[in-house]
Amino acid sequence: MRTLFRNARIYTHRDMGAPLRGDEHSAFTVYDPGAFVVREGIIEWIGPDTAGGGIDDDPDTIVDLGGRCVVPGFVDPHTHLCFAATRENEFQMRLAGADYMQIHREGGGIMSSVRSLRAATRETLLKRTLMGLKRSLSFGVTTVEIKTGYGLTTEAELRQLEVIAQAAKQVPQDVVPTFLGAHSIPEEFRDRRDHFVDLVVEEMLPAAADAGIARYCDVFTEEGVFTVAESERILTRARELGMELKAHVDEIVNLGGAAMAARMKCVSAEHLIAADDDGLSEMAEAGTIAVVLPGTSFSIRKPFARARRMIELGVPLALATDCNPGSCYTESIPFIVTLAVMQMGVPLEAALAAVTINAAYAIGMAESTGTLEGGKQADFIVLEGESPAIIPYHAGVNPVEEVYKKGVRLI
Numbered sequence: 001m002r003t004l005f006r007n008a009r010i011y012t013h014r015d016m017g018a019p020l021r022g023d024e025h026s027a028f029t030v031y032d033p034g035a036f037v038v039r040e041g042i043i044e045w046i047g048p049d050t051a052g053g054g055i056d057d058d059p060d061t062i063v064d065l066g067g068r069c070v071v072p073g074f075v076d077p078h079t080h081l082c083f084a085a086t087r088e089n090e091f092q093m094r095l096a097g098a099d100y101m102q103i104h105r106e107g108g109g110i111m112s113s114v115r116s117l118r119a120a121t122r123e124t125l126l127k128r129t130l131m132g133l134k135r136s137l138s139f140g141v142t143t144v145e146i147k148t149g150y151g152l153t154t155e156a157e158l159r160q161l162e163v164i165a166q167a168a169k170q171v172p173q174d175v176v177p178t179f180l181g182a183h184s185i186p187e188e189f190r191d192r193r194d195h196f197v198d199l200v201v202e203e204m205l206p207a208a209a210d211a212g213i214a215r216y217c218d219v220f221t222e223e224g225v226f227t228v229a230e231s232e233r234i235l236t237r238a239r240e241l242g243m244e245l246k247a248h249v250d251e252i253v254n255l256g257g258a259a260m261a262a263r264m265k266c267v268s269a270e271h272l273i274a275a276d277d278d279g280l281s282e283m284a285e286a287g288t289i290a291v292v293l294p295g296t297s298f299s300i301r302k303p304f305a306r307a308r309r310m311i312e313l314g315v316p317l318a319l320a321t322d323c324n325p326g327s328c329y330t331e332s333i334p335f336i337v338t339l340a341v342m343q344m345g346v347p348l349e350a351a352l353a354a355v356t357i358n359a360a361y362a363i364g365m366a367e368s369t370g371t372l373e374g375g376k377q378a379d380f381i382v383l384e385g386e387s388p389a390i391i392p393y394h395a396g397v398n399p400v401e402e403v404y405k406k407g408v409r410l411i
């Protein structure tokens, strides 16, 4: 069964076999008009929609896309979509002037999500997670990462991993689970933080590895959360157990987290608002992808990460929602692209690379998705309008008209 999709303005990056860097971020391939053939969910051919241009003249089905814009399905490489309850009250406290880390220190923040998750049934948690994934899909996200980190006991972290795995089976997206047992020091360990790090290293990580669900281990390296030394200990153990590594670093305070992520050969380092040039250069050297989260800066009213500088220094850039009930509650990748372009000065083409191919590399999915090329899954979206510029141009509105995963239309 071969389907020919034709009469589209196709914008895609090329997969160069590694995350895109520097000027590669802005190198779009455009087919206008373009066409592609999908067989068994895989792109068999893509090229110009012209006679003699290699177009299949005998497909089983033809879909005319009406001259609209087609881009690869979005990849959201950093979310905390598996949570039990929202936190509007804290948002209002922040509006009234409270500081995010101050709320965190006073037992709100992540700990408030921990309390609600521990008390929630599996069903409630699954229902919420599925709701988030459904909304994410409506914004064109066809591949998504979800972290644990609201359990912070071995039992609750495993429960969260299992719910993520269960949700993954019920949705059309590809879901990549990440273990983030070191997301915060839970209140019961406040006066004996070393014991919590011991628990993560000696009990949680081996249990998570045994469960075989999480591909990555992440850690929150930040003042008042985990130190660089604690983070290295946790990540080292995770690597021994066969996981790949990520780290939340230099979000509020520069602790040298970017350099730590590079040293630990993390696949990606996230946030990086306070990262300096030295740390970023070390990431460039190590090939560590920067996963930048402008929605979080927006939501907690902090500066934006220096994404343009990252590109200049040779760091591969990815962007993500960070969707979570505290510091950034949005599933919308178009909103993230809008912030990157309008508030961070990231070129539109680079922002697109950052939510497709580089995002796919950040969660180990580049072999199957992230660009529209022969051999990859036919994960694509149809946007209103003529070009991806519609995203920041038609700001605050969902520009995604149709969503396809493996060639199947879902929206």
Ligand SMILES: [Zn+2]
Binding pocket: 078, 079, 080, 248, 322
């Ligand atoms: Zn996060």
